[in-house]
Amino acid sequence: xxxxxxxxxxxxxxxxxxxxxxxxVYADDILLPRTLHCRILRSPHPHARILxxxxxxxxxxxxxxxxITGHDLPVKFGILPVTQDERALEHExxxxxxxxxxxxxxIDEEAAAAACDAIAVEYEVLxxxxxxxxxxxxxxxERIQDYGGPHNIHKLVALEFGDVDGGFARxxxxxxxxxxxxxxxxxxxxxxxxxATYVDGRVTLWSSTQVVHYVHRALAKVLELPMHRIRVIxxxxxxxxxxxxxxxxxxxxxxxxxxxxxxxxxxxLTREEVFYAHRGRHPVLMWVRTGVTRHGRITxxxxxxxxxxxxxxxxxxASTFYTGTLQTVTYDIPAYRxxxxxxxxxxxxxxxxxxxxxxxxxxxxxxxxxxxAHDLDLEPSAMKQxxxxxxxxxxxxxxxxxxxxxxxxxxxxxxASGYRNRARRPGHGMGFAISSYLSGAGTAxxxxxxxxxxxxxxxxxGGVTAYCGAMDIGQGxxxxxxxxxxxxxxxxxxxxxxxxxxxxxxxxxxxxxxxxVTFMAGNAAIEAARKMRDLLVEAAAAKMGMQGAAxxxxxGRVGDFSFEEASVLAEARFGTLTSAGSYKPxxxxxxxxxxxxxxxxxxxxxxxxxxxxxxxRTGLVTVNKIWIAHDVGRAINPLxxxxxxxxxxxxxxxxxxxxxxxxxxxxxxxxxxxxxxxxTFLDMPEVQTFIVETVDPEGPYGAKEAGxxxxxxxxxxxxSAVHDALGVWIDEVPVTPEKVVEALRRKEKGEPARYGPTxxxxxxxxPAIKVEPxxxxxxxxxxxxx
Amino acid sequence: MLRDxxxxxxxxxxxxxxTELLIPVHKxxxxxxxxxxxxxxxxxxxxxxxxxxxxxxxDGLPELSCLLLPVQVDGRSITTIExxxxxxxxxxxxxxxxxxxxxxxxxxxxxxLLSARALIESNPSPSRDxxxxxxxxxxxxxxxxxxxxxxIELAASRGL
Numbered sequence: 001x002x003x004x005x006x007x008x009x010x011x012x013x014x015x016x017x018x019x020x021x022x023x024x025v026y027a028d029d030i031l032l033p034r035t036l037h038c039r040i041l042r043s044p045h046p047h048a049r050i051l052x053x054x055x056x057x058x059x060x061x062x063x064x065x066x067x068i069t070g071h072d073l074p075v076k077f078g079i080l081p082v083t084q085d086e087r088a089l090e091h092e093x094x095x096x097x098x099x100x101x102x103x104x105x106x107i108d109e110e111a112a113a114a115a116c117d118a119i120a121v122e123y124e125v126l127x128x129x130x131x132x133x134x135x136x137x138x139x140x141x142e143r144i145q146d147y148g149g150p151h152n153i154h155k156l157v158a159l160e161f162g163d164v165d166g167g168f169a170r171x172x173x174x175x176x177x178x179x180x181x182x183x184x185x186x187x188x189x190x191x192x193x194x195x196a197t198y199v200d201g202r203v204t205l206w207s208s209t210q211v212v213h214y215v216h217r218a219l220a221k222v223l224e225l226p227m228h229r230i231r232v233i234x235x236x237x238x239x240x241x242x243x244x245x246x247x248x249x250x251x252x253x254x255x256x257x258x259x260x261x262x263x264x265x266x267x268x269l270t271r272e273e274v275f276y277a278h279r280g281r282h283p284v285l286m287w288v289r290t291g292v293t294r295h296g297r298i299t300x301x302x303x304x305x306x307x308x309x310x311x312x313x314x315x316x317x318a319s320t321f322y323t324g325t326l327q328t329v330t331y332d333i334p335a336y337r338x339x340x341x342x343x344x345x346x347x348x349x350x351x352x353x354x355x356x357x358x359x360x361x362x363x364x365x366x367x368x369x370x371x372x373a374h375d376l377d378l379e380p381s382a383m384k385q386x387x388x389x390x391x392x393x394x395x396x397x398x399x400x401x402x403x404x405x406x407x408x409x410x411x412x413x414x415x416a417s418g419y420r421n422r423a424r425r426p427g428h429g430m431g432f433a434i435s436s437y438l439s440g441a442g443t444a445x446x447x448x449x450x451x452x453x454x455x456x457x458x459x460x461x462g463g464v465t466a467y468c469g470a471m472d473i474g475q476g477x478x479x480x481x482x483x484x485x486x487x488x489x490x491x492x493x494x495x496x497x498x499x500x501x502x503x504x505x506x507x508x509x510x511x512x513x514x515x516x517v518t519f520m521a522g523n524a525a526i527e528a529a530r531k532m533r534d535l536l537v538e539a540a541a542a543k544m545g546m547q548g549a550a551x552x553x554x555x556g557r558v559g560d561f562s563f564e565e566a567s568v569l570a571e572a573r574f575g576t577l578t579s580a581g582s583y584k585p586x587x588x589x590x591x592x593x594x595x596x597x598x599x600x601x602x603x604x605x606x607x608x609x610x611x612x613x614x615x616x617r618t619g620l621v622t623v624n625k626i627w628i629a630h631d632v633g634r635a636i637n638p639l640x641x642x643x644x645x646x647x648x649x650x651x652x653x654x655x656x657x658x659x660x661x662x663x664x665x666x667x668x669x670x671x672x673x674x675x676x677x678x679x680t681f682l683d684m685p686e687v688q689t690f691i692v693e694t695v696d697p698e699g700p701y702g703a704k705e706a707g708x709x710x711x712x713x714x715x716x717x718x719x720s721a722v723h724d725a726l727g728v729w730i731d732e733v734p735v736t737p738e739k740v741v742e743a744l745r746r747k748e749k750g751e752p753a754r755y756g757p758t759x760x761x762x763x764x765x766x767p768a769i770k771v772e773p774x775x776x777x778x779x780x781x782x783x784x785x786x
Numbered sequence: 787m788l789r790d791x792x793x794x795x796x797x798x799x800x801x802x803x804x805t806e807l808l809i810p811v812h813k814x815x816x817x818x819x820x821x822x823x824x825x826x827x828x829x830x831x832x833x834x835x836x837x838x839x840x841x842x843x844x845d846g847l848p849e850l851s852c853l854l855l856p857v858q859v860d861g862r863s864i865t866t867i868e869x870x871x872x873x874x875x876x877x878x879x880x881x882x883x884x885x886x887x888x889x890x891x892x893x894x895x896x897x898x899l900l901s902a903r904a905l906i907e908s909n910p911s912p913s914r915d916x917x918x919x920x921x922x923x924x925x926x927x928x929x930x931x932x933x934x935x936x937x938i939e940l941a942a943s944r945g946l
Contacts, residue, residue, distance in 0.1 A: 022827020
């Protein structure tokens with residue numbers, strides 16, 4: 001094993017001191033002189049045509065400096081090139097309660113709010129579409145969007161890999177199940193906030209965003225300015241979880257208002273507005289049919305999904321594919337058919353939340369296999385293990401698997417929890433589940449041939465500054481970058497100055513989503529740092545009269561010199577000391593349309609066991625302990641990896657037990673932190689975390705992702721444990737006491753002992769595109785070469 | 787002035803320094819701290835008393851600054867996160883949070899640190915369950931609370 005000096009050490013985060021002292025400056029902490037405050041008028045109707053907007057009274061009010069509507073920002077935008085369906089302000093039609101219509105800049109927030117109240121909007125109210133079933137039927141009034149179809153269908157996909165019919169014919173046992181995963185939201189502690197200035201013809205925006213680059217692109221498009229006249233800076237970030245990955249209306253609005261008024265303009269969303277901004281977990285209805293041999297070996301699988309997308313596209317096309325892609329990177333499925341559908345409904349748009357489109361099918365798949373094991377009288381965890389993928393293989397849908405710690409992760413949690421030797425008593429149960437997730441999406445959101453991550457390093461009289469567009473959203477990406485640069489230059493992370501997430505000063509990074517930063521920016525940082533080290537070593541070697549290879553770098557020294565002395569020698573020899581590195585994922589996507597969603601340079605793996613008590617009288621589930629093992633490839637900082645794993649477990653538990661974004665008569669039922677239930681200190685059980693290191697051949701020092709995968713096994717493990725405790729299947733989340741009690745009542749009456757959807761709707765999927773599976777060993781040669 | 791707003795003079799002892807302010811009577815302590823005094827270390831997540839993010843200490847006890855009017859605490863002593871460290875020396879709780887990675891995005895951290903400080907000052911060696919009970923009003927979405935509990939235990943074990 002390589003000997004590292006700072007990689008692998010549980011060092012404090014580089015921004016920890018700023019965060020514990022209140023010095024970190026978040027977007028809402030920014031208040032520039034002469035700032036105007038912006039409020040946004042939002043639709044009170046889930047679905048309506050706008051007949052007129054009268055802003056004249058608002059414009060006359062004291063303190064009001066500007067009022068804008070959709071006529072001022074007519075250009076459409078959207079995160080995916082194929083779904084440019086949003087406007088910063090809608091002036092023709094509103095599609096959910098909370099859709100933005102007009103915005104006011106005034107000298108204070110109260111004046112802006114009063115002016116919003118004075119804007120008169122005339123609507124023609126349309127029948128809202130509030131469920132997947134309604135969206136599949138002909139609309140009563142009109143369609144929500146004018147693309148997609150039939151009816152309110154947004155996207156349909158159908159793919160088939162290998163001989164699915166043959167696989168089912170070979171099976172000894174075939175089972176079908178239907179599951180539902182309710183939608184939920186990110187609920188970041190920080191409300192979205194943005195401040196813009198317009199000085200000398202240039203726009204500057206400070207925002208709470210996960211991706212400065214995508215905001216930059218959307219601003220250039222909607223404001224109709226070249227990108228070089230716009231600067232986007234990521235402020236200290238108060239939590240994203242995927243919810244701040246889209247460009248948002250308020251970010252565009254404050255820029256436009258700053259351009260019109262010539263003054264700084266700020267907008268901070270209220271907590272209620274954060275629920276409307278959403279882009280959270282899609283509610284997904286799922287049907288799965290699997291054939292197995294009598295020993296439990298999978299012969300074929302057919303998976304159908306229907307996603308309730310809300311009113312706009314957002315990442316939805318990608319989300320739809322994601323509900324079908326990653327089933328194959330945990331279990332060896334020799335033949336696989338996937339049919340996916342996303343519909344539009346009159347709700348805030350869904351998008352990417354931690355695990356993006358994959359926790360829902362993971363929930364269904366894990367429980368479905370558990371049920372098959374019960375059918376065959378097999379031990380569920382052993383039957384799953386029988387089907388685990390192997391390292392360095394290709395899945396049937398062409399996804400390339402490199403390192404894979406599934407076996408070790410499973411062994412660790414099964415052994416530590418005593419899952420296989422558990423004592424059986426009514427009301428107590430244990431459940432096991434596994435998962436996998438991407439270490440960054442292998443293809444960019446908009447097609448291009450440029451790197452996904454770039455890092456520059458400047459060394460000047462011993463001081464090291466690293467520049468990267470990546471946004472630290474609390475996961476610690478700044479600390480990872482500092483650790484990598486420090487490792488290569490023989491310094492400590494605290495010695496590295498960082499400039500990140502600023503489109504004027506930092507080279508591109510596609511931002512904090514799809515768990516990509518450690519892998520991609522990390523590899524770029526290694527390249528940049530090694531180039532810098534070569535310069536320092538060459539200069540030191542020349543002075544020492546030695547070959548470069550003989551010069552040791554470490555502990556703040558380069559050969560015979562201190563780091564500062566070596567930097568002076570190198571600058572004298574080469575001039576300004578700068579270096580750059582970049583990362584482009586390998587081209588590994590399969591040869592079919594839709595193959596761009598799913599490939600990742602490496603997949604993380606997790607396994608989880610949950611121990612709980614379930615009260616048959618009240619239906620209340622009390623989680624006693626969770627064991628989680630996560631294959632992170634290599635932990636660049638184990639403290640941060642544990643934090644990501646524990647946070648993922650927590651969020652998965654919230655989704656499993658209580659979190660739900662639901663609606664009544666077109667209205668969000670609970671757009672507040674009190675009523676939208678999330679786990680508190682009192683709800684969180686003890687968590688035992690095992691870090692598994694498989695040293696991925698392409699990861700930085702072998703590292704893979706840690707922040708999303710460990711969420712995924714928690715909901716299915718919880719439902720398996722509830723079944724273990726009470727003998728009822730809860731086939732949808734959240735697992736509320738009402739559902740448990742109802743399932744028990746059905747069991748008592750001799751009905752199927754379950755709670756969950758009973759049927760999957762008729763979706764007009766197109767004929768499946770048939771794709772030939774790849775040769776299993778197609779990457780063996782290239783893997784050996786790495 | 788835009789509107790006919792009643793204003794009051796309040797005297798607050800903020801982080802040990804006497805402060806006199808003329809403020810609209812309806813402005814919350816949270817708003818006065820952040821906007822009038824520019825003490826932006828105090829964060830907000832809901833402004834409705836639901837999340838605990840805006841917690842400050844009033845005479846040493848945790849209070850939600852979004853639900854307090856300065857007139858209610860006239861003459862009292864307020865501690866915000868800016869007043870927690872002793873000069874450039876971190877408070878033992880802050881040090882433990884740094885060492886154990888208890889702050890991820892860090893947005894809930896000021897409120898949690900102040901709640902924890904009030905707990906440890908009244909109960910120097912709290913059990914894990916006592917910490918959970920005392921912190922139950924502070925939400926965190928990043929950490930799963932695990933490292934926060936560990937850090938508070940570590941700080942308590944070292945003494946204040």
